[in-house]
């Protein structure tokens with residue numbers, strides 16, 4: 134390691150005095166102007182991680198669904214997964230080190246992790262469309278090169294596309310070609326193969342309105358359009374030509390406000406969807422005949438997908454274990470429907486896709502989704518091989534199902550939740566099953582729910598257990614929540630400190646919207662009183 138060069142370049146990427154940041158649920162996130170030093174240092178760290186794993190590591194510059202002024206960075210591990218927890222700690226340590234300590238921290242990490250410094254390093258970089266992203270990705274590159282690492286800058290990519298590139302590069306191209314064309318080709322071939330077997334056709338099944346949150350998803354979907362040919366016609370809204378990134382639009386806005394994005398023309402019964410700013414989340418929705426807004430969130434997406442996969446397995450006659458992984462935010466109706474009607478086992482993990490992804494790897498087929506629309510399906514390697522073989526061997530009807538499954542496996546991005554890939558999976562399933570968006574929505578009825586945020590002096594005073602469904606501290610909080618929940622029917626509530634914002638999140642569901650709203654409000658007040666709320670006391674808002 135050329136420590137003198139590191140020191141020299143480090144001074145060009147100075148850390149603002151007094152700033153401390155945490156590698157959170159999805160990497161570092163804050164105002165873009167505070168991130169230059171973090172980017173440089175993540176370039177350094179990516180080199181060490183690459184040397185240690187002897188693999189290509191990814192660095193993505195994005196702040197997902199957050200405002201345009203923000204930015205962020207996360208590292209992608211060899212199989213396209215999120216960075217290993219021990220390295221998250223190294224990342225926090227390195228990002229917060231004072232200027233003069235940067236080289237010492239680098240040496241410490243190398244020693245602790247037994248990094249072979251002679252090993253070559255390779256880092257791939259992607260970025261979203263934020264005005265700050267290009268310059269910040271240059272700082273990443275500076276960090277990579279000063280430690281002698283090699284790199285490939287993909288430029289503009291969706292977050293899941295970068296995960297895909299990393300996965301492809303570390304599996305010798307077996308997963309696919311590590312180019313943007315490779316990605317489009319893999320997905321579109323699988324999609325066209327799948328949908329040409331569909332017996333129902335017609336305009337309704339082939340057209341979809343997509344709100345791209347004024348983000349990278351718009352550029353990439355435009356590029357992909359001609360690969361999909363007649364298979365699907367997408368009409369893009371919020372494509373970034375006018376509006377501001379994530380402003381009053383995108384999957385996060387639609388899910389949290391439970392209303393349509395601005396800038397989208399919706400007619401009753403039309404199928405619509407929204408991506409978030411880096412295109413790793415998707416939610417669907419439509420207006421009912423009466424003009425009422427219907428949201429189809431990650432839970433209902435997981436239900437559609439797992440049901441379809443289970444039906445295919447039944448047709449093929451294979452007894453493989455399928456599991457669905459959710460978080461505490463999953464609507465209670467979805468869990469009940471999956472367990473009781475579909476007889477699919479459901480598991481709950483902590484918030485954050487790395488937890489869901491990890492759990493989903495335990496099953497032959499693991500489907501995971503956060504309620505906000507981030508998710509995918511994972512297939513064990515042995516399962517993939519078996520299905521490929523069956524697709525060649527089985528007799529007619531079974532072979533058709535096995536071929537469908539083979540293509541659907543190819544259509545999923547198994548490295549990360551991916552709005553484009555999920556959209557194609559959903560569109561394929563709907564057309565193959567001949568389901569309208571209304572019929573999909575009618576699988577079960579969501580319990581009315583409400584999410585709120587409470588500001589407290591230090592959100593770490595709240596600790597939780599049981600996959601974040603119960604509060605352990607501060608004393609008395611869980612008892613207070615239990616007492617409030619008892620007042621309502623079909624009710625449930627929990628609180629947890631956010632991993633990405635300086636707030637405590639409150640979730641409540643109950644038999645009616647009015648009851649879900651008041652339960653959420655009462656729980657917010659309990660948090661405010663027992664966990665050191667700051668500012669104004671939460672007021673009834675609905």
Ligand SMILES: CC(=O)N[C@H]1[C@@H](OP(=O)(O)O)O[C@H](CO)[C@@H](O)[C@@H]1O
Nearest residue numbers: 158159485486503505631632633634
């Ligand atoms: C309730 C909720 O939607 N939480 C989101 C949010 O995490 P928090 O830790 O709740 O701030 O951002 C994460 C990263 O995008 C995402 O994984 C997660 O689902």
Ligand SMILES: [Mg+2]
Nearest residue numbers: 197409411413
């Ligand atoms: Mg995102």
